[in-house]
Amino acid sequence: MCKHEMHAFLRALPKCEHHIHLEGCLSPAILFHLAKKNSIALPDPALRPEYTSVKTLEQRYEKFESLQDFLDCHYLAMSVLMDAADFEMLAWTYYENAHADGVHHAEAFFDPQSHTTRGIPLETVVQGYEAAGRRAEAEFGMSTSLILCFLRHLPVESANETLQAAASSGVFSKDSSVIAVGLDSSEVPFPPHLFQDPYKQAKNLGIHRTAHAGEEGDPSYIRQALDLLDCERIDHGLRLAEDADLMREVASRKILLTLCPLSNVYLRCVDKIADLPIRRFLDAGVPFSLNSDDPVYFGGYILNNYCAVQEAFNLSVEEWRSIARASIEGSWISQKRRSTLFQLVDDCIAKHT
Numbered sequence: 001m002c003k004h005e006m007h008a009f010l011r012a013l014p015k016c017e018h019h020i021h022l023e024g025c026l027s028p029a030i031l032f033h034l035a036k037k038n039s040i041a042l043p044d045p046a047l048r049p050e051y052t053s054v055k056t057l058e059q060r061y062e063k064f065e066s067l068q069d070f071l072d073c074h075y076l077a078m079s080v081l082m083d084a085a086d087f088e089m090l091a092w093t094y095y096e097n098a099h100a101d102g103v104h105h106a107e108a109f110f111d112p113q114s115h116t117t118r119g120i121p122l123e124t125v126v127q128g129y130e131a132a133g134r135r136a137e138a139e140f141g142m143s144t145s146l147i148l149c150f151l152r153h154l155p156v157e158s159a160n161e162t163l164q165a166a167a168s169s170g171v172f173s174k175d176s177s178v179i180a181v182g183l184d185s186s187e188v189p190f191p192p193h194l195f196q197d198p199y200k201q202a203k204n205l206g207i208h209r210t211a212h213a214g215e216e217g218d219p220s221y222i223r224q225a226l227d228l229l230d231c232e233r234i235d236h237g238l239r240l241a242e243d244a245d246l247m248r249e250v251a252s253r254k255i256l257l258t259l260c261p262l263s264n265v266y267l268r269c270v271d272k273i274a275d276l277p278i279r280r281f282l283d284a285g286v287p288f289s290l291n292s293d294d295p296v297y298f299g300g301y302i303l304n305n306y307c308a309v310q311e312a313f314n315l316s317v318e319e320w321r322s323i324a325r326a327s328i329e330g331s332w333i334s335q336k337r338r339s340t341l342f343q344l345v346d347d348c349i350a351k352h353t
């Protein structure tokens, strides 16, 4: 296939996305719009010229020094989200883009503490995000769910309170979209072992578990997430490649890594996509999915990540089939939905070969 045909194939390939922060879809245009609507004061452009206009803020987002440099922009941006309609509009932006990129199943992260600490009720956040998910299911035939993330730079007591509040307000009930907990924000120096308490409680509630580990943190962060938090997946996990024993274990236990190639370049975890251990993970049988992380900040939605990986690694159609299958296998969905998605992948490949 030529580059153009490969691009069309990658767009058509049915995708599952497991590593997307809904707040990471908050573009400068949405930021200025909601700041005005909700009368939220943005930083004074005289002191922070990047907040002069949509254009200057877009330029600021072109380059980050580190994960923390990005997070500082990210947390400031979220402060404009106030009511359920704001959260719904933000999530709808994600689902529209994801659908256009060939996503059939999405498990999206959200950061409740970034909102509850500003006085926004957890129910408002979940209500808005769930409404957009229901619309994506109805209009696009997507399956969607939500992953409630704890902010690791806040004390574990705050994570415990968030979990309790979610449990007592029915956020984890059978008919809710929230099916899992995750752990995000500044990775070093906040290792997973600090969060054993809420993860134990989540497991007791029958909630799935994942955590960001091995993005900037060394492989011991991945080891802790697996052994101490009982995580079923690892978000990022690219530094797994530094520990051969752990890599063998992850492969044999079929722990899915939710890789975010463009994010790793934007946040300077690697210089370029070709430096990611994708070939090594494929050869070692480490299952992974490819994801967008924070699309507004890291060079676009999921298809850009698929295409960037193809440019760097020139994968075969059979390798793409195995990536698509691994991402279905690692999704938290019913067997029936899994079979449907496997079939869609096979149909797509038959059509394009």
Ligand code: HPA
Binding pocket: 021, 024, 067, 074, 184, 185, 186, 187, 212, 215, 263, 293, 294
């Ligand atoms: O890539 C990330 N890492 C940690 N926290 C985050 N919150 C949004 N994106 C990220």
Ligand SMILES: [Zn+2]
Binding pocket: 019, 021, 184, 212, 235, 293
């Ligand atoms: Zn992330």
